[in-house]
Each structure stands twice: as structure tokens, then as C-alpha cells.
Amino acid sequence: MSSASVMLENPEIRARISPVTVAQYHQFAEFDEHGHRTELIRGILIEKMSKSPLHASVARRLFQILQDSLPEGHILLREDPLTFADSEPEPDLAIVRGVEEDFVTRHPSTAALVVEIAVTSIALDREKAAIYAEAGVAEYWIILPAERRVEIYRRPEGSSYRESRVMEGNGSIACEALPSLQVDLAEIFG
Template identity: 55%
Template sequence: MIAILDLPEVRQRVSPLTVEDYHRLGEFNENGKRTELIRGIVIEKMSKSPLHATIASRLFKLLLPLVPEGYTARKEEPLTLRDSEPEPDIAIVKGSDADFARSHPTTAALVVEVAVTSVELDRELALVYAEAGVEEYWIVLGNDCAVEVYRRPVNGVYQEKATILSGRELPCRSVPGVSVALEQLFA
């Protein structure tokens, strides 16, 4: 079955929102669901499976003590980008919490999305994050016990992509001192 947004005649009639317009909306849509803005389109956030929640929580706990001075870790908090305002599972940004009291970060050193049922969407987000200059992007493949790693954004495209399997160490090249033993993550 073809997705309705794949039809050119429908895509031309979609009314995209700017980030500024999106900020004027309420936190919840008319159905009481949380949303995020991706490429000018308001998308309802997906519910989280137990596997997704467990991996995201475990990874945040593993990363938090490793975050160096001058960086801050954020969990499920917005990044304000050119035409999107995603809420990644984890982001490590340069600066302190106080730096973002009046506006969300506009890029990150590291963004992590946990993908249990959303792998294709999270792979599409690689373009959004690369365009925003996110230095490193990880997609944690919960069902496969692996992590797709995207690095070196140039002109809106990551130049490096690798898949790291469980049992290996995953060093973050964009945040000094941050490294994750995937065996611990997928235990």
C-alpha cells in the first residue's frame, strides 16, 4: 500500500509549518498526543515499547557520568533545527543547562535514537541531523543488539557510516571520554 505522503499530488498540498509556527501550538495535539516537527510536518510521537524504554534508560545512565565539563546530556528534549524540532532519545550538547533556559540547542555533539519499530524514520533523520551539523548520530537497533554510527557531516550528509555489534566498545569521537560497552547496553 502506498503511503499518502508519497503521492506527489498530495505532497504538494501539505501545509508545512515553520519552527516558529510549531512553537505557537500547544504541547499536545487535539487528540492529547505529544508531537514533534520533522521537515515542517507535525508528527505524533510514537509510544515506547518496554525494550525501547529499557535501552534508552540504560544508555542514558551509562553516558551521564562520562559527560565532560562543558557539555550537558539531555533526554527526550527538543533540538530546534531549520525545519524540524525532533526530541531525540538522548543528545549531548556543548554548554550547560542554563545555556538553554530560553531556547533549545540548535545542534549537538551526539544524538542517539533508539529504534525498535522506527528504524526507517530514524535513518531518515540522519539527513536532518547532518544538515544541522550534529557531529555524531547513533541509531541503537534494539532488536539487533547493534548501533548504526554516522559521523562527519559535510554539506548535510554524513561521510562515515558503520554498524557496531554487541560485544564491542563504541567510542564517541565527538565527545571526549565518552565510550559505551555494548555488552552493558544490551545486557
């Protein structure tokens, strides 16, 4: 457990934290005072992780796969914000209903599919499942490239998903939220 997590376990310290609202977060510069990128999760600024070559490679491959089979009336986002009640995550990939013009003055508030690629961020990505479920994200995938495995979360209800499963091997994922979308695991992992 990191020293920051240990500190957050202390009620006296936790009581002194200043939560940040989404509106306040929108007023911040893109980078913090140290030049780091952040995202807002549950009112707390979280520093974004740097991308490993494995992460970047899987992200590029998956972006192309999804882009090639994107259903009409949807757009594919890459590391773009989704605005929720107390969070503004920037998932690796997200498919949202609408057209580009719908998001000129606001970020999407939900998605049909969100994908996070977890090389070093698995704990945070699993925590984000509750945030995505609350926002009505129909389907959430956590890609684990080192294990060649995908965690799939479907059917959001409250702050959890009613269905979760793990896919590995040489199978394919049929996206329940976007039935025309089917992804072969071998294509994702190369």
C-alpha cells in the same frame, strides 16, 4: 507503505499540504487535539511513537552510562527538542555543549552526539540522519536493541555523514565527537 505515505506520493495531495515552520510549531500546544505528542520533521508534524519496555529499558541504561561519563561543559538531554531550520526533533538522548542556563530561552541548535533507540521507528530514525547532518550534529547513533546492533554516523557534510559503520557483538564504541566517552555494547543491551 502506510496510506499516509501513499497519499504523500500523490503530487496533487502533496501540493495541498500546509507546511509548518519552527516558529509556528512553537505556538502549538504540547499535545495535539487527540492528546498525542508530536515532533516537527521537515515541516511536517509526526506523531511520536509510544515507548516499548525494551526501548525504555535501553534508554534508562544508556542515560545512566552517558551521565556517568559526561564531559565537563556538556549537558545530557533526554527527549528534549533540538531546533533546526525546518525541524524540531526530540531525540531519545543528546549531548550538547554548554550549561543548563544556556538553554532557558532557546533549545540547542546542534549537538555533539544524538542517540535514537529504534525498536519500531528505524525508517524514520534513518531519515533523521540527513536532518542531524545538516544541523552539524557531530555524531549520530541509532541503537537497534532487538538486533543488538548500533549504527554510527560521523563527520557530517551537507545532508549526509561521510562515515557510517555498524557495531555489534561485545565491542565498545569510542565517541569520536567526545573522546572521553566510551560505551560498551554489553552495557547498553544488558
